Amino acid sequence: MGGWLDQVAWSAEGLVSAVVQDAVTRRVLMCAWMNREAISLTVKSGEAHYWSRSRQRLWRKGEESGHVQRVKELRLDCDGDVVLLSVEQRGGIACHTGRESCFFRRYENGRWVVTDPVVKPADEIYPKRR
Amino acid sequence: MGGWLDQVAWSAEGLVSAVVQDAVTRRVLMCAWMNREAISLTVKSGEAHYWSRSRQRLWRKGEESGHVQRVKELRLDCDGDVVLLSVEQRGGIACHTGRESCFFRRYENGRWVVTDPVVKPADEIYPKRR
Numbered sequence: 345m346g347g348w349l350d351q352v353a354w355s356a357e358g359l360v361s362a363v364v365q366d367a368v369t370r371r372v373l374m375c376a377w378m379n380r381e382a383i384s385l386t387v388k389s390g391e392a393h394y395w396s397r398s399r400q401r402l403w404r405k406g407e408e409s410g411h412v413q414r415v416k417e418l419r420l421d422c423d424g425d426v427v428l429l430s431v432e433q434r435g436g437i438a439c440h441t442g443r444e445s446c447f448f449r450r451y452e453n454g455r456w457v458v459t460d461p462v463v464k465p466a467d468e469i470y471p472k473r474r
Numbered sequence: 475m476g477g478w479l480d481q482v483a484w485s486a487e488g489l490v491s492a493v494v495q496d497a498v499t500r501r502v503l504m505c506a507w508m509n510r511e512a513i514s515l516t517v518k519s520g521e522a523h524y525w526s527r528s529r530q531r532l533w534r535k536g537e538e539s540g541h542v543q544r545v546k547e548l549r550l551d552c553d554g555d556v557v558l559l560s561v562e563q564r565g566g567i568a569c570h571t572g573r574e575s576c577f578f579r580r581y582e583n584g585r586w587v588v589t590d591p592v593v594k595p596a597d598e599i600y601p602k603r604r
Binding site: 447449 | 477478481491500505553570571573579581584585
């Protein structure tokens with residue numbers, strides 16, 4: 345056991361980059377970081393856990409927002425420094441701005457244009473932060 | 475001009491992470507890095523350019539392999555430190571191992587299982603490297 349964790353090319357900080365995709369639509373929802381504990385808990389629980397670099401703590405996706413991610417598939421890339429999660433996104437919202445995806449801006453003629461609506465306002469998602 | 479480049483949250487090294495997805499199937503093909511020049515050339519030429527950290531040089535995807543990526547869409551995430559490219563992948567091969575996607579290994583019961591066939595052997599893709 346643990347061999348699969350050793351095949352991950354952890355960064356100097358002990359992290360691996362995680363790309364998260366909707367299992368049904370295949371839309372890319374977000375990117376985050378994982379450490380050993382986060383990926384282990386993800387596999388064990390079936391729910392996505394990440395490492396927050398800004399808060400320097402483990403984070404279960406949806407712990408505050410309810411926007412939990414059930415992991416359907418976990419993949420590793422050729423050089424082992426990125427994992428890809430296919431998830432079932434509860435609430436259809438992955439972004440802290442209340443949008444489906446964090447990639448809600450598209451490049452158009454020299455600017456980033458917001459293309460996606462807010463599904464639920466952030467102050468309704470995170471009432472404790474008001 | 476250039477304002478859109480300033481909205482990217484460049485790392486200390488001047489890089490931004492790039493996730494690359496097939497524009498039709500939406501499969502995630504690879505991840506790479508871009509600097510200002512790489513993203514500018516990508517937008518200008520319509521073909522994906524990256525920054526190779528290992529070789530410390532700009533790199534036009536497919537320059538050696540022919541596996542060029544025509545960029546159909548470019549997106550930026552909420553905190554500006556990841557871009558998402560939707561591409562038309564020439565040859566149907568994004569990975570240097572000759573597979574469609576770099577994410578050819580899936581987690582199954584404590585190990586990473588190779589799920590994808592090699593479409594074209596690497597020594598045929600890169601004959602000069604023999």
